[in-house]
Amino acid sequence: MRESEKQIAKLALLGESIGLFGQAITTLAAYLALVDEEIEDDKFIKMQRQIDDLLSEMRQKK
Structure with a gap:
Protein backbone atom coordinates (compact mmCIF):
# COMPACT_ATOMS: atom_id res chain seq x y z
CA MET A 1 0.00 0.00 0.00
CA ARG A 2 1.38 3.38 -0.95
CA GLU A 3 1.87 6.16 1.57
CA SER A 4 -0.88 8.29 0.03
CA GLU A 5 -3.33 5.38 0.31
CA LYS A 6 -2.43 4.98 3.98
CA GLN A 7 -3.07 8.66 4.60
CA ILE A 8 -6.41 8.48 2.81
CA LEU A 13 -11.10 6.38 9.68
CA LEU A 14 -10.82 9.74 11.42
CA GLY A 15 -13.88 11.04 9.57
CA GLU A 16 -15.91 7.98 10.50
CA SER A 17 -14.81 8.30 14.12
CA ILE A 18 -15.87 11.95 14.25
CA GLY A 19 -19.20 11.06 12.65
CA LEU A 20 -19.80 8.29 15.17
CA PHE A 21 -18.94 10.64 18.02
CA GLY A 22 -21.40 13.19 16.62
CA GLN A 23 -24.13 10.56 16.44
CA ALA A 24 -23.45 9.58 20.05
CA ILE A 25 -23.82 13.21 21.14
CA THR A 26 -27.05 13.54 19.16
CA THR A 27 -28.43 10.39 20.76
CA GLN A 48 -52.69 19.83 38.55
CA ARG A 49 -53.41 17.56 41.52
CA GLN A 50 -52.60 20.39 43.92
CA ILE A 51 -54.91 22.73 42.04
CA ASP A 52 -57.66 20.13 42.07
CA ASP A 53 -57.18 19.63 45.82
CA LEU A 54 -57.32 23.35 46.47
CA LEU A 55 -60.48 23.71 44.39
CA SER A 56 -62.04 20.83 46.29
CA GLU A 57 -61.20 22.46 49.61
CA MET A 58 -62.65 25.77 48.44
CA ARG A 59 -65.89 24.07 47.39
CA GLN A 60 -66.16 22.35 50.78
CA LYS A 61 -65.71 25.64 52.64
CA LYS A 62 -68.48 27.37 50.67
Whole structure:
Protein backbone atom coordinates (compact mmCIF):
# COMPACT_ATOMS: atom_id res chain seq x y z
CA MET A 1 0.00 0.00 0.00
CA ARG A 2 1.38 3.38 -0.95
CA GLU A 3 1.87 6.16 1.57
CA SER A 4 -0.88 8.29 0.03
CA GLU A 5 -3.33 5.38 0.31
CA LYS A 6 -2.43 4.98 3.98
CA GLN A 7 -3.07 8.66 4.60
CA ILE A 8 -6.41 8.48 2.81
CA ALA A 9 -7.39 5.43 4.88
CA LYS A 10 -6.37 7.22 8.09
CA LEU A 11 -8.42 10.28 7.12
CA ALA A 12 -11.40 8.10 6.29
CA LEU A 13 -11.10 6.38 9.68
CA LEU A 14 -10.82 9.74 11.42
CA GLY A 15 -13.88 11.04 9.57
CA GLU A 16 -15.91 7.98 10.50
CA SER A 17 -14.81 8.30 14.12
CA ILE A 18 -15.87 11.95 14.25
CA GLY A 19 -19.20 11.06 12.65
CA LEU A 20 -19.80 8.29 15.17
CA PHE A 21 -18.94 10.64 18.02
CA GLY A 22 -21.40 13.19 16.62
CA GLN A 23 -24.13 10.56 16.44
CA ALA A 24 -23.45 9.58 20.05
CA ILE A 25 -23.82 13.21 21.14
CA THR A 26 -27.05 13.54 19.16
CA THR A 27 -28.43 10.39 20.76
CA LEU A 28 -27.49 11.63 24.23
CA ALA A 29 -29.14 14.99 23.57
CA ALA A 30 -32.36 13.28 22.43
CA TYR A 31 -32.35 11.06 25.52
CA LEU A 32 -31.85 14.06 27.82
CA ALA A 33 -34.69 15.91 26.09
CA LEU A 34 -37.03 12.95 26.66
CA VAL A 35 -36.03 12.65 30.30
CA ASP A 36 -36.51 16.40 30.79
CA GLU A 37 -39.95 16.20 29.15
CA GLU A 38 -40.96 13.36 31.47
CA ILE A 39 -39.85 15.40 34.48
CA GLU A 40 -41.86 18.36 33.24
CA ASP A 41 -44.90 16.12 32.71
CA ASP A 42 -44.55 14.79 36.27
CA LYS A 43 -44.33 18.33 37.63
CA PHE A 44 -47.41 19.33 35.64
CA ILE A 45 -49.38 16.35 36.95
CA LYS A 46 -48.40 17.18 40.54
CA MET A 47 -49.37 20.82 40.10
CA GLN A 48 -52.69 19.83 38.55
CA ARG A 49 -53.41 17.56 41.52
CA GLN A 50 -52.60 20.39 43.92
CA ILE A 51 -54.91 22.73 42.04
CA ASP A 52 -57.66 20.13 42.07
CA ASP A 53 -57.18 19.63 45.82
CA LEU A 54 -57.32 23.35 46.47
CA LEU A 55 -60.48 23.71 44.39
CA SER A 56 -62.04 20.83 46.29
CA GLU A 57 -61.20 22.46 49.61
CA MET A 58 -62.65 25.77 48.44
CA ARG A 59 -65.89 24.07 47.39
CA GLN A 60 -66.16 22.35 50.78
CA LYS A 61 -65.71 25.64 52.64
CA LYS A 62 -68.48 27.37 50.67
